[in-house]
Amino acid sequence: MRSTAFYPLPTQSDEEPDGVCLLGKAEHVHLRMEGWNVGKEHARIYAEQGGVYIEGLGGFGAVLVNGERMRAYGPVEAHDEIVVAGYRLQILPRFDSEDRHTPIFTEDGRSIPMSPTTPIKAVVETAPELVRPFYDARWLALVRVVHETVRSQMDLRRVDLGVLSPEELRRMVGELVREVVWRMNPPPELDRQRLVKEVLDEAVGLGPLEDFLADATITEIMVNRYDEVFIERQGKLLAAPALFSSELAVRHIIDRIVAPIGRRIDESSPLVDARLADGSRVNAVIPPLSLKGACITIRKFSKKRLQMEDLMAYGSIEARMAHFTQVCVQQRKNIIISGGTGSGKTTLLNVLSNYIPDHERIVTIEDAAELRLYQPNLVTLEARPANMEGKGQIPIRELVRNALRMRPDRIVVGECRGGEALDMLQAMNTGHDGSLTTAHANTARDMLSRLEVMVLMAGMDLPLTAIREQIASAVDIIVQITRFSCGSRKVTSICEVTGTESGTIQLQELFTYKQRGYDAEGRVRGIFRATGAVPEFYEVMRERGLPVDLSIFQAEEPLRGQEDMHHGA
Incomplete structure (x- = not known):
């Protein structure tokens, strides 16, 4: 403002x-x-x-x-x-x-x-x-002194932190911080209330990140080093008005994040993927891999349970495209959501999962649990990294294979990155219709190429023709979502996989988004269109006597354009 x-x-x-x-x-x-x-x-x-x-x-x-x-x-x-x-x-x-x-x-x-x-x-x-506030060196030094004094006082009083609830711990440490600040009697021009809050957040919370996590307009938090923090707000990167008091403070925050979920980070394992209690995704890297110091990247997820109507309000998808994806999920079509980093794949996967009927049994598999499904018959599996001895690792691929023994109606994989793609395709081809997953790719055609590479990463010596036939038989729909330079996310293409011809997987584009430049504020403008093609399974639905609405595929009238401009889902 x-x-x-x-x-x-x-x-x-x-x-x-x-x-x-x-x-x-x-x-x-x-x-x-x-x-x-x-x-x-x-x-x-x-x-x-x-x-x-x-x-x-x-x-x-x-x-x-x-x-x-x-x-x-x-x-x-x-x-x-x-x-x-x-x-x-x-x-x-x-x-x-x-x-x-x-x-x-x-x-x-x-x-x-x-x-x-x-x-x-x-x-x-x-x-x-x-604008980043001017942080005087005296202020950061004062925060460090108060923090260390509080820690020494807790040690002297032999406080057992393990037996205290988070609320009791915050209350007790807050009283101690206020006592220490009162005894130090800082200069009157200093904001004592702010000093107490910063020390308390750093002692029992996530330090200066607490305010950003509470701000619903912030979607990503990036700590490059203790005195260099950036945030993403409405698709724009901004220097954040916050600093940690020291490099050690950042390391303590990382430990506080990874410890509750049984993960670790040290010089022998200097990077980690984790999650916060609200499901936000966390990646942390420490020296010697990070040359500037410990760094943290947090991708926040909305606390609100997003519905398809929210994505339509953001201009990320049009009504008839939304209706089609709902039909695909309800008709148990295997769907891959494709897109680049930060394009909103996981958000769209969460929204589509709302259409899975409550009577079906769902098994979700992720590296770090981020999906939020609300069906009653739900099993959530999370991969496990190796322990300090290098043992005990359980990758996603093993969880996918194990999920087949758990009587799932649907298998939802948070993201396919490697050899688990082969097991996912086999699950789709062996009666587990209606499965959903995400993967990184810039277009639907690139998604097919990436699937081929990921299947080869499984270590199976399979001919390329056999791999393509597996993909064409397993995957029904590819939904491409794109993040534009202005920060908005849009479903730019919905394609049907129709089979193979002359060894090449055939795609039929059903819906597309045509960009038409930018508005006065630099936000992307364009319109959603149907191509006129009708998916093959709609003909099967009509033959079975199910109600179908073929009007959504008519190309004569362009779908209503959304000259939005929110940053999207």
Whole structure:
């Protein structure tokens, strides 16, 4: 969000002698700012000698001007970039002319000199969520000192953390943190409440990531190192206003994530895939693999149970395409959802699984459990990595083979990456119709090529012709989902696998998305279309006397375009 405020800054005037605009968190200031590093009266903007000046106040009152830290600066020019406590300020001298604010800059960006009595105004534009706050080294050092003091106090008191519930642990540690901060008596300009929260989050939670996890508008969190954090909001990458106090703090957070699910990370196994309690996907890498320090990538999933109507509202899919995918699931067609990284494959798989009838038995298989199915007869299996001795690993492929002995009506594999693709195809070909999975590919045709490669990764010496016949017999529908540069996700193609001809797998595209450029805000525009082709199984349904709606495949009328623009599912 970007807000604009006009503040009168008369120079030497009898009507308003001070002519000062105060910035800070106090009640009486003109521009209120929030944050631990914001003082009560943090900075002031004032007019003097025909120009506008800015000056920092108090201990944390330094300002960044064009990337340089200084106490005061002026006169402000049009091209100057000023950051105060994480807020980007654009200060433009103005004068009133018939109630209109007119800039008084020359063509080369210099301000026009004014007499000391000329009234001027300043425009202050704030965008705090887009700018990394200035973290003073003293603040990070203070967080570290409080954190270490709290840990030593807990050791002295011999607190057994294992017997405390999360709520009791947070309450007890919170009281201890507040006690330590009170005894340290930090400078009054410091936000004590913010200090307590940051230390508490780092001690018993996920540190500065807690606020991002609670923010529903953030879809991805990326920690490159302890003092370099980025987030994805509405499809855009932004530098995050948060830092860890140290490299050790990031390592503790990683351990806190992986320990509850029985996984480990150390120098002998320096990377790990894990999940949070809400199902969010976590990947962590530590040195020596990560040269900058421990890094974490968290892909969040919506706490809301998404329905197909939500994807339609986002513009990710059109109504008739949604109806067709529902029919495919209910008619037990084997479906592969194909797409690139972060395109929304798992989200779409979750939505399609809502159409599986409640009376069917479902077995889900994943590397790290992320799927959220709500049917009553559900078994969730998760692969297990090797232990410290290098033993005990159970890969997805073994779980797929074991699932065949569990009397499943449907097998749902979170993602096929390797040799498990062969076992998945065999399951589809041996009576387990209606199975669903996802895989990485840029187009439906590429998906078929990837399946061939993954089957070969199983180590079976099979001729390519036999592999293609297996794929053509097993896979019914490929749903291609694409993430565009603007951040929106859309189902760009739905294809039917119709068989093989001359050794080549045949595809018939049923629906497609045609891009038609971008709108004024840079978001993709286009329309969904039917190609006019009718899937073969619809003819079988009609012969069996089942109701079919062939009108959805008519190509004469283009499907309603969605010039959206949300970031998608």
